[in-house]
Amino acid sequence: MGWAIYYAQPIFWRTIVKFSKKSLSQQTESEGMTFLYPALLVIFVITALPVIFTFVLSFADVQIFDPIPRHFVWFDNYLKFINDQTFWQSIWRTAYFTFVSVGLELVLGLAIASLINAKPFGWQFIRASLIIPWAIPTIVNGAIWRWIYNADYGALNALLYSLGLIDKYQVWLSNSFVSLNLVILADVWHSVPFIALILQAALSTIPVEVEEASMVDGANVWQRFFRIRLPLLRPAILVALVVRTVEAFRVFDIIYVITQGGPAFGTVTISYLTYLESFKYGRLGSGSALSFLISAFTLVMALVYIRILYKPETVE
Amino acid sequence: MSKFFRFTMLVVIFAMVLSACAPKADTGPKTVKVLAMQQAGATPEEMNAIVAKFNEANPTTKVEIEYVAYDALHDKITTAMAANPPTYDVVLVDDIWYAEFAKNGYLWDVTDQIDAKTKSDVFASAWDITTVNGKAYGMPWLLDEKYFFYNEAMLKEAGIAAPPTTWEELMAQSAILKEKGIVEYPIVWSWAQAEAAICDFVVLLYGNGGSFMDASGAPAFNSPEGVATLQWMVDSIDAGITNPASVTYLEEDVRNTFSQGKAAFALNWLYMYDLAAVNKDESTIVGNVKMSLIPAFEGNAAASSSINGSMGFSVIEKSPNKEAAWEYVKFLTSEAIQQEYSAHLLPIYQTNYSGDGLAKLTALNESNPVTVPAFNAQFPFSHVRPKVPYYSEGSVALQLAIQEALTKAKTPQQALDDAAAKWVELGK
Numbered sequence: 001m002g003w004a005i006y007y008a009q010p011i012f013w014r015t016i017v018k019f020s021k022k023s024l025s026q027q028t029e030s031e032g033m034t035f036l037y038p039a040l041l042v043i044f045v046i047t048a049l050p051v052i053f054t055f056v057l058s059f060a061d062v063q064i065f066d067p068i069p070r071h072f073v074w075f076d077n078y079l080k081f082i083n084d085q086t087f088w089q090s091i092w093r094t095a096y097f098t099f100v101s102v103g104l105e106l107v108l109g110l111a112i113a114s115l116i117n118a119k120p121f122g123w124q125f126i127r128a129s130l131i132i133p134w135a136i137p138t139i140v141n142g143a144i145w146r147w148i149y150n151a152d153y154g155a156l157n158a159l160l161y162s163l164g165l166i167d168k169y170q171v172w173l174s175n176s177f178v179s180l181n182l183v184i185l186a187d188v189w190h191s192v193p194f195i196a197l198i199l200q201a202a203l204s205t206i207p208v209e210v211e212e213a214s215m216v217d218g219a220n221v222w223q224r225f226f227r228i229r230l231p232l233l234r235p236a237i238l239v240a241l242v243v244r245t246v247e248a249f250r251v252f253d254i255i256y257v258i259t260q261g262g263p264a265f266g267t268v269t270i271s272y273l274t275y276l277e278s279f280k281y282g283r284l285g286s287g288s289a290l291s292f293l294i295s296a297f298t299l300v301m302a303l304v305y306i307r308i309l310y311k312p313e314t315v316e
Numbered sequence: 317m318s319k320f321f322r323f324t325m326l327v328v329i330f331a332m333v334l335s336a337c338a339p340k341a342d343t344g345p346k347t348v349k350v351l352a353m354q355q356a357g358a359t360p361e362e363m364n365a366i367v368a369k370f371n372e373a374n375p376t377t378k379v380e381i382e383y384v385a386y387d388a389l390h391d392k393i394t395t396a397m398a399a400n401p402p403t404y405d406v407v408l409v410d411d412i413w414y415a416e417f418a419k420n421g422y423l424w425d426v427t428d429q430i431d432a433k434t435k436s437d438v439f440a441s442a443w444d445i446t447t448v449n450g451k452a453y454g455m456p457w458l459l460d461e462k463y464f465f466y467n468e469a470m471l472k473e474a475g476i477a478a479p480p481t482t483w484e485e486l487m488a489q490s491a492i493l494k495e496k497g498i499v500e501y502p503i504v505w506s507w508a509q510a511e512a513a514i515c516d517f518v519v520l521l522y523g524n525g526g527s528f529m530d531a532s533g534a535p536a537f538n539s540p541e542g543v544a545t546l547q548w549m550v551d552s553i554d555a556g557i558t559n560p561a562s563v564t565y566l567e568e569d570v571r572n573t574f575s576q577g578k579a580a581f582a583l584n585w586l587y588m589y590d591l592a593a594v595n596k597d598e599s600t601i602v603g604n605v606k607m608s609l610i611p612a613f614e615g616n617a618a619a620s621s622s623i624n625g626s627m628g629f630s631v632i633e634k635s636p637n638k639e640a641a642w643e644y645v646k647f648l649t650s651e652a653i654q655q656e657y658s659a660h661l662l663p664i665y666q667t668n669y670s671g672d673g674l675a676k677l678t679a680l681n682e683s684n685p686v687t688v689p690a691f692n693a694q695f696p697f698s699h700v701r702p703k704v705p706y707y708s709e710g711s712v713a714l715q716l717a718i719q720e721a722l723t724k725a726k727t728p729q730q731a732l733d734d735a736a737a738k739w740v741e742l743g744k
Contacts, residue, residue: 063420064398065394065397065420065421065422067398150561151559151560151561152561152572152573152578171563171564173563174560174561174563174564174723175723176723176725259509260387260508260509260510261509262563263508263563263722263723264509264716264720264722264725265716266723276712279391280390280391280708280712281709281712282394
C-alpha cells in the first residue's frame with residue numbers, strides 16, 4: 001500500500017495549506033467533516049465495531065477458542081437465563097450492591113464536599129488527600145482490603161479486638177451476606193472521593209449571596225440545605241449518580257480480588273457471571289448475551305435518573 | 317472540496333491502517349513467549365534463572381516469561397487462544413485441562429518429537445498427565461501431589477508421640493492440642509471457592525472409600541461416602557478443629573498460617589516443605605516441620621490417599637515458532653535442570669529414585685532427604701481428577717456445592733446431589 005501513500009501525500013498537504021489559508025467563514029462544513037474522518041474511523045473501529053460484533057455473537061453458539069459466529073441460535077442465549085436461578089440471584093445481588101454502595105457514596109460524598117466547602121483549617125490538605133483512594137487502581141485496592149479482612153492477620157480483626165468489640169478474631173469472608181457488604185465497604189472507600197470532588201466543585205460555584213439572602217429571610221440550616229443547596233447541586237448529583245451507578249452495576253475487579261465470587265457464589269454479581277460464562281466455561285455466545293443484558297439494565301437506570309433529576313431550566 | 321480529495325483521504329487512512337497491521341520482517345532472534353504460574357513448583361526467581369540460562373545457550377531464540385496466579389491460568393490461556401497468532405508459544409497446563417485443550421486444538425501434538433530415551437526414563441504416570449487419547453501434548457514438568465505436614469514441636473508439647481495415621485486420630489490429637497492451649501485451630505485447609513477446595517475434598521473422599529466418578533463415567537462424589545466426607549468437613553469446623561478461615565483460604569494462605577505456627581497440621585503441595593521447614597525468611601517454625609503419610613479414615617481399604625496435582629508445559633499449535641518453543645520446553649524439563657531445582661519440584665525421571673540416581677538426588681539440597689522419601693511413600697496413593705473436556709465448568713459446580721455445605725446454605729447431601737446433576741447434564 002506504500003504507493004497509495006506516496007501519490008496521495010502531495011494532494012493531502014496541498015489541501016491542508018489551501019484550507020489553512022481560508023478564513024473561518026470561507027471554510028465549509030464538508031471540509032471540516034473531511035478532517036474528522038480519521039478520528040471517526042478510529043472511534044468506529046475501537047468502539048462501535050466490537051459492540052456490533054458482540055451483538056452478533058450474542059445470537060450465536062460460539063466457543064471462545066473459535067470466536068466466529070457460524071451456528072446461530074438467535075434468542076436462545078437470552079432465554080436460557082430467564083429460567084436460571086443463578087442469573088436472577090446475581091441480578092438482585094448486583095442491584096443491592098449498586099443501591100447500597102452508590103447510596104453510601106452519595107451521602108458521604110455530600111458530607112465531605114460540604115465539609116471542604118466550609119473551608120475548615122487544613123481544607124486544602126483534606127481535598128488533596130481525598131484523591132489518594134481514588135487514584136489507587138481497583139485491583140490494588142482489592143488486594144489491600146483482602147488483607148484487611150484476613151481472618152488470621154487482618155487489620156480489621158486487630159482493630160476491633162484491641163477496641164474490645166470482638167472477643168476473638170472473626171472470619172469475615174465466610175458468610176455470603178457479610179462478604180457482600182464488606183466488598184461494598186471497600187468499593188465505597190475507593191469511590192467516595194470521586195463524588196466528593198464533583199460535588200465540591202459544584203458547591204464552590206453556588207454564590208454565597210443566595211445563602212446569605214435566605215439567612216436574612218430566616219431560613220434555618222436544614223432549609224438552606226434542602227431548599228437551596230440541594231436543588232442547585234442537582235445537575236452535579238445527576239452526573240455523579242449516572243457515572244457511579246453504571247460503574248457499580250458492572251462491578252467485577254474488586255470482587256475477583258477480594259472473594260473470587262465466594263463464599264458459595266455469595267458475591268457473584270452479573271459481571272462476574274459474565275466472566276464465568278465467557279472465560280471459565282468458554283461460552284462466548286451466552287457471555288455476550290449477558291453483557292448485552294447488563295447494558296440494557298444500565299441504560300434503563302440512566303434513563304430513569306435523567307427523567308427524575310434532569311429538569312431543563314425554566315423561568316417560573 | 318473535491319470528491320476526489322475525500323476519496324484520496326480515505327485511501328490514505330486505509331493504507332496507513334493496513335501498513336500498521338502488516339507483519340514485520342523477521343530480524344534478530346525468534347521470541348518465544350511463555351506463560352507460567354506463581355504458586356507451587358519452582359519460584360519465579362528460579363524460573364527466571366532457567367530462562368536466562370536457556371537464552372545464553374541459544375542466541376537465536378529469546379524466551380520471555382510471564383507469571384499469573386494458578387486460578388487465573390486457565391482463563392488466561394483460553395483468552396490468548398482467541399488471538400491469531402496466539403499471545404503465547406508455550407503454556408503451563410494443569411493435568412485437568414489437557415482433555416479440554418486437546419479437544420479444542422490448542423496444543424501441538426508432540427508424540428513424534430519425544431525420543432525413546434526420554435519416553436522410557438520419565439515415569440509412565442507423568443506421561444499420563446500430558447497424554448490424551450494416546451497422543452502426548454506436552455512434557456510433564458511438575459510431578460506434584462498433596463502431602464501431610466505437621467509441627468513436631470507442637471505435638472511434643474502436647475505429649476503426642478507420633479503423627480496421626482487416621483482422620484479419627486487427627487481429631488483426637490487436635491482435641492488434646494486445643495485443650496492444652498497449644499494452638500487454637502489445629503488444622504488449616506484450602507477450602508476457598510476455587511480448585512483448591514476440590515483437591516482437599518478429593519483427598520478426603522478417596523480416604524473414605526469414595527471416588528469422583530464411577531466405572532461408567534457418571535459422577536460418584538454424592539455417594540454415601542462422599543456425603544459423609546463433606547459432613548466430616550463441616551463437623552471439623554464446628555468442633556473448632558479446622559481453622560474456620562479455611563473456607564476463604566488458598567494454598568498460599570495455608571502455607572502462611574502453618575509457617576507462622578498457627579496450625580499443627582496442614583495439607584499442601586510439595587513446595588511448602590522447603591519454604592516452611594528450611595527457609596528462615598518465609599517461616600518462623602524452621603526445624604519443626606515434618607512430613608508423614610496423609611491419614612485415611614478408619615476402616616478404609618488403603619492406608620492413605622492423596623490427589624495428583626501435576627502439570628506439564630506445552631507448545632501452542634498455532635505458534636509460529638513451534639520448534640524453538642519445543643527446544644525451550646525440553647531444556648526446562650531436562651534431567652539436569654530438574655535436578656538442579658529439585659527443592660521445590662521433584663524430577664519426572666524415574667532413574668532419579670533408585671540406586672546412584674537416588675543418592676545423587678537426596679544429596680542435592682537440604683529438603684530432598686525428606687521430600688524424596690515422602691514422594692516415594694505417598695505417590696502410590698495418589699488419585700487423579702476426571703479428564704473430561706467440561707472439567708472447568710464441572711469443577712465450579714462442585715466448588716459451589718462444597719462451599720454451600722461449609723457455609724450451611726445446603727446440607728451436604730443436597731449440595732452434592734445438585735452438583736452431580738450438573739455433571740450429568742454437562743456430560744450429555
